[in-house]
Amino acid sequence: xxxxxxxxxxxxxxxxxxxxxxxxxxxxxxxxxxxxxxxxxxxxxxxxxxxxxxxxxxxxxxxxxxxxxxxxxxxxxxxxxxxxxxxxxxxxxxxxxxxxxxxxxxxxxxxxxxxxxxxxxxxxxxxxxxxxxxxxxxxxxxxxxxxxxxxxxxxxxxxxxxxxxxxxxxxxxxxxxxxxxxxxxxxxxxxxxxxxxxxxxxxxxxxxxxxxxxxxxxxxxxxxxxxxxxxxxxxxxxxxxxxxxxxxxxxxxxxxxxxxxxxxxxxxxxxxxxxxxxxxxxxxxxxxxxxxxxxxxxxxxxxxxxxxxxxxxxxxxxxxxxxxxxxxxxxxxxxxxxxxxxxxxxxxxxxxxxxxxxxxxxxxxxxxxxxxxxxxxxxxxxxxxxxxxxxxxxxxxxxxxxxxxxxxxxxxxxxxx
Amino acid sequence: xxxxxxxxxxxxxxxxxxxxxxxxxxxxxxxxxxxxxxxxxxxxxxxxxxxxxxxxxxxxxxxxxxxxxxxxxxxxxxxxxxxxxxxxxxxxxxxxxxxxxxxxxxxxxxxxxxxxxxxxxxxxxxxxxxxxxxxxxxxxxxxxxxxxxxxxxxxxxxxxxxxxxxxxxxxxxxxxxxxxxxxxxxxxxxxxxxxxxxxxxxxxxxxxxxxxxxxxxxxxxxxxxxxxxxxxxxxxxxxxxxxxxxxxxxxxxxxxxxxxxxxxxxxxxxxxxxxxxxxxxxxxxxxxxxxxxxxxxxxxxxxxxxxxxx
Numbered sequence: 001x002x003x004x005x006x007x008x009x010x011x012x013x014x015x016x017x018x019x020x021x022x023x024x025x026x027x028x029x030x031x032x033x034x035x036x037x038x039x040x041x042x043x044x045x046x047x048x049x050x051x052x053x054x055x056x057x058x059x060x061x062x063x064x065x066x067x068x069x070x071x072x073x074x075x076x077x078x079x080x081x082x083x084x085x086x087x088x089x090x091x092x093x094x095x096x097x098x099x100x101x102x103x104x105x106x107x108x109x110x111x112x113x114x115x116x117x118x119x120x121x122x123x124x125x126x127x128x129x130x131x132x133x134x135x136x137x138x139x140x141x142x143x144x145x146x147x148x149x150x151x152x153x154x155x156x157x158x159x160x161x162x163x164x165x166x167x168x169x170x171x172x173x174x175x176x177x178x179x180x181x182x183x184x185x186x187x188x189x190x191x192x193x194x195x196x197x198x199x200x201x202x203x204x205x206x207x208x209x210x211x212x213x214x215x216x217x218x219x220x221x222x223x224x225x226x227x228x229x230x231x232x233x234x235x236x237x238x239x240x241x242x243x244x245x246x247x248x249x250x251x252x253x254x255x256x257x258x259x260x261x262x263x264x265x266x267x268x269x270x271x272x273x274x275x276x277x278x279x280x281x282x283x284x285x286x287x288x289x290x291x292x293x294x295x296x297x298x299x300x301x302x303x304x305x306x307x308x309x310x311x312x313x314x315x316x317x318x319x320x321x322x323x324x325x326x327x328x329x330x331x332x333x334x335x336x337x338x339x340x341x342x343x344x345x346x347x348x349x350x351x352x353x354x355x356x357x358x359x360x361x362x363x364x365x366x367x368x369x370x371x372x373x374x375x376x377x378x379x380x381x382x383x384x385x386x387x388x389x390x391x392x393x394x395x396x397x398x399x400x401x402x403x404x405x406x407x408x409x410x411x412x413x414x415x416x417x
Numbered sequence: 418x419x420x421x422x423x424x425x426x427x428x429x430x431x432x433x434x435x436x437x438x439x440x441x442x443x444x445x446x447x448x449x450x451x452x453x454x455x456x457x458x459x460x461x462x463x464x465x466x467x468x469x470x471x472x473x474x475x476x477x478x479x480x481x482x483x484x485x486x487x488x489x490x491x492x493x494x495x496x497x498x499x500x501x502x503x504x505x506x507x508x509x510x511x512x513x514x515x516x517x518x519x520x521x522x523x524x525x526x527x528x529x530x531x532x533x534x535x536x537x538x539x540x541x542x543x544x545x546x547x548x549x550x551x552x553x554x555x556x557x558x559x560x561x562x563x564x565x566x567x568x569x570x571x572x573x574x575x576x577x578x579x580x581x582x583x584x585x586x587x588x589x590x591x592x593x594x595x596x597x598x599x600x601x602x603x604x605x606x607x608x609x610x611x612x613x614x615x616x617x618x619x620x621x622x623x624x625x626x627x628x629x630x631x632x633x634x635x636x637x638x639x640x641x642x643x644x645x646x647x648x649x650x651x652x653x654x655x656x657x658x659x660x661x662x663x664x665x666x667x668x669x670x671x672x673x674x675x676x677x678x679x680x681x682x683x684x685x686x687x688x689x690x691x692x693x694x695x696x697x698x699x700x701x702x703x704x705x706x707x708x709x710x711x712x713x714x715x716x717x718x719x720x721x722x723x724x725x726x727x
Binding site: 043044087088090092093094095097098099100101102105106119122123125126127130142144185186187188190191192213215216 | 447448449450451452455544547548549552557558559560562564567569642643644645646648649652654655686689690696697
């Protein structure tokens with residue numbers, strides 16, 4: 001009996017050991033060799049520059065993580081290298097649709113990151129929901145994407161474009177500007193900003209003296225500028241994508257017209273590139289939303305702070321200084337890494353709820369991370385800055401609003417010549 | 418007579434049945450249904466363009482205008498009238514035919530003048546629909562959101578039906594007296610008119626049919642995509658693809674646009690997926706090479722050898 005009992009005990013122990021080994025083996029087997037992050041970029045077309053900048057930021061994060069052996073995934077209790085699976089959508093929504101589907105159904109990516117901007121993100125929203133795949137939105141800032149009935153969407157980086165112009169409107173009002181001319185692109189990103197700007201100005205009893213929408217691919221603003229100048233505005237606000245801003249500033253420079261205040265969006269995100277393409281003269285005394293790394297966040301709870309990022313970026317061999325969209329791509333990566341290291345499993349909704357858990361208590365180099373109930377990003381606010389010429393010929397970015405972030409005073413009206 | 422008709426049309430029915438079978442079975446082996454759906458969309462558009470260009474000689478650079486009109490007609494039916502999906506989809510061809518009727522006088526032009534005028538017309542449609550002042554009606558630059566009716570499987574099935582329908586129409590154009598009349602008219606309109614062919618009426622019918630096909634494709638596309646901006650359905654890239662695909666296969670035939678769209682779109686995606694960094698280079702060189710060496714389309718390899726192509 002004793003012998004039988006000991007045999008039974010031994011058999012049980014052997015079974016338990018085998019089961020334990022089996023379990024460990026199964027766990028090792030189920031852990032993938034890489035964490036696949038699928039994304040798209042535009043190798044050409046109207047979104048190419050910004051899209052590739054976002055992609056570069058994400059790749060920079062992946063390279064950094066892989067150098068340390070990968071990202072720690074709590075679901076598998078081990079570090080796993082990251083692999084970015086990326087396709088070129090050429091700024092085309094129809095191509096993007098098939099490629100997003102490719103990433104979901106053929107590549108079976110673990111995480112799906114949207115391409116740059118609202119247009120190229122839009123087609124992924126219903127597709128991701130249909131396939132129960134969480135869509136990580138980086139720069140698709142259209143408020144229309146987010147709803148309570150879609151849990152498969154989360155915005156990790158830039159805030160809804162509708163809230164961007166609030167500081168600008170407040171600055172205009174504070175500056176005593178009464179006559180505002182607005183030219184904006186016929187797309188969701190620019191139109192929503194124009195709507196917010198007009199609505200905020202209306203609250204102060206200001207109605208734009210010139211209000212005109214242009215096609216997104218507009219390249220010649222000369223006629224529009226003369227038409228706007230005829231209304232004698234105190235501020236000329238142009239809301240467009242980068243190609244629009246370059247064309248607008250070039251047209252303004254060549255037209256010989258002068259406005260007391262000129263505002264464009266992208267010099268605050270791509271200052272070096274804008275200086276190169278439009279010229280420093282064209283940017284002098286103009287205003288923009290200064291975005292990280294132009295404005296610095298020294299205290300961050302996650303990842304590198306602004307200065308550390310700039311140094312690491314340069315050390316990584318990049319020829320140009322980092323821009324806002326680079327930081328957005330990187331910020332997305334570090335938030336995803338944090339989610340993977342915290343989420344108990346790899347289910348898409350678990351990752352989303354894990355990210356929600358970081359809301360309000362996390363800050364990265366693009367600012368405070370705060371999600372709305374619908375998954376929209378509400379944390380970051382972009383101030384207003386002016387590019388003021390210096391004696392050495394450079395342009396200094398001076399934050400002029402809000403007061404809490406101001407680094408100097410606005411030179412208004414802008415000197416002529 | 419019945420037997421004669423059957424012998425003329427059975428190849429069309431066979432091709433249509435094969436297409437239906439292929440696209441019905443394909444999702445079981447290949448899960449990227451968006452790619453398959455887009456391939457069908459371009460087969461339909463290439464065939465729709467073929468109905469006009471291949472049989473009348475009118476090359477519509479702005480063909481995408483009908484596609485976008487169909488997409489927006491369907492979207493407006495859903496957003497404004499809360500219409501059921503079938504009614505929204507049917508509104509697509511009706512709206513594009515209405516636009517085609519308005520643009521009917523363009524058929525008085527010929528050659529490059531017609532193509533350019535048609536291109537301008539499609540741009541007018543785009544700018545009207547995407548105009549910020551139209552936001553309350555069309556959604557303007559904000560685009561439309563039709564998530565209430567989003568049904569990728571049903572819209573995929575509807576596109577299969579449209580592929581079949583378009584193939585049968587092309588077969589009818591190829592072998593009917595109507596189609597022969599169109600081709601006679603394309604060769605020499607004066608002689609055709611003197612032979613009692615109602616040139617204006619037949620040309621208009623081909624124009625309306627071609628527009629209806631694009632409008633129906635646009636409506637089903639809108640149903641499948643459910644969220645889109647005006648740029649997505651009025652993109653000139655859609656016209657260019659339809660033209661290139663039809664020319665690559667060979668216009669004036671039934672199989673040409675199907676082979677052209679099927680092969681080139683598959684290749685387009687294969688390059689885009691496997692070597693995205695060389696995408697435009699490879700695709701551009703390929704198209705230039707094909708146009709230089711096979712200007713009559715890939716099916717001309719057979720016709721040069723005296724083989725009758727369907």
